[in-house]
Amino acid sequence: MRAFDTFQSAAFADTLASLAAAFVLGTLIGAERQYRQRTAGLRTNVLVAVGAAAFVDLGMRIAGPVEAVRVIAYVVSGIGFLGAGVIMKEGMNVRGLNTAATLWCSAAVGCCTGADMLAEGTLLTLFVIAGNTLLRPLVNAINRIPLDEQSLEATYEVRLTTDQEALPTVREQLQEALEAAHYPAGDVIAHERAEDQVELVATLVSTAVDPREMDALVQRLAHLPGVEHATWETSTQG
Template sequence: MADPGLIFGLSLRIFVAMVLGAAIGMERQWRLRTAGIRTNALVSVGACLFVFMGAVGLGENPGADPTRVAAQVVSGIGFLGAGVILRDGFNIRGLTTAATLWCAAAIGSLAGAGMEVMALIGCAAIIATNTLLRPLGRFINGRQRHAGALLQADDEDEPAEYVLEVVTTDKSEPRVRALVLQAVDRPEYTLRSLDIRPGRSSQTKVLAGVSAQHAGDTAGLEVAVQRIGLDPKVTSSRWWPAETDD
């Protein structure tokens, strides 16, 4: 029979891996990325369980090397990360999300190895990298756009990302979601994501990530905001340019 103390300790490590993985995924899901809370939490817990198998299961064999399991987790998570990397014309999307999944596996491995403190520090570093370094990236991109101002006319032909937000009540969410889908169903737009988030005072936010073929194709969004805003169940509607990094 397994030692109850060992089972409790391993269960605690799984819980730490799940919580830290979910914290990493929360930032990704908030930015409407493909791998969100559940995906990062599952990656972290899965890596933790694989480390258990190497440290506890294979540890019963004196000739086994538990570190080989962790090494296979590092390489194997690359297949999952490749699934979120997409090529959109000359642009590559999803690299940051794929790297975040890889880091979530590292956090789970640390938690599974009993290094909870290092897992917590690593989780904080990953979230800080995806949030605090974002303004620096925008600043550098802004300098590059300023240096290439002579090519501004050509930039208008490149695709652009936008977010359409509609606030409604919880009961009217299915109806408003259908209105949003109908509004973005236009030849110049491609629906990238649709997210439903709880708001305040029994309200719900419907967020649609839209890709436009050209940077100046915003007239359809203006029309969509005006038409959706006429619905009596809609509290507010707006759109804004999405962040171009992944």
């Protein structure tokens, strides 16, 4: 068989080391994503890293480093399509960008290990994990900084998740609660979601709000009958 003729123990050991390193490093990245309950968790990141490593290692084995560079280029574009699958647009919000970027980095880790650059792959893994964990407090701190209303135009939205049956009642209660809190809504839009769920998005007329008042208001809304989840957010235009 041709398989016996092409088998080389040294090359096989090299491939095993590359795939094993990709598996371990992908597990480290994916474990953090799984803990955060993200769309692409442990198994997805491991498979992306191992798959990228396998393709690059195959290119190295068959045609050498030059062909491996071409394979890496295709891996980068292929992961772009995979990452697009975890990005979701809900109303004015886009979710999953960080998860898609993490998948992209997992592929880069796999490419490093497939190219026998295990130290570089380990270093990249540390940077990816640091970016997803150590920067989180900084992001939260920045988000808490009060907006300068003189230089920014802020749009405030209140979001409630309910079901189709309770939608009319919840919509009316939402509008009444906002009026009573002196934060009237200029528009209330319903977005259908999976499993017969509907998200109500109320865009406030106000250009500035008191965060403590909004937190208290959202907490009251969350306890209304039929409301499964309530939150508020702000978006800005410089």
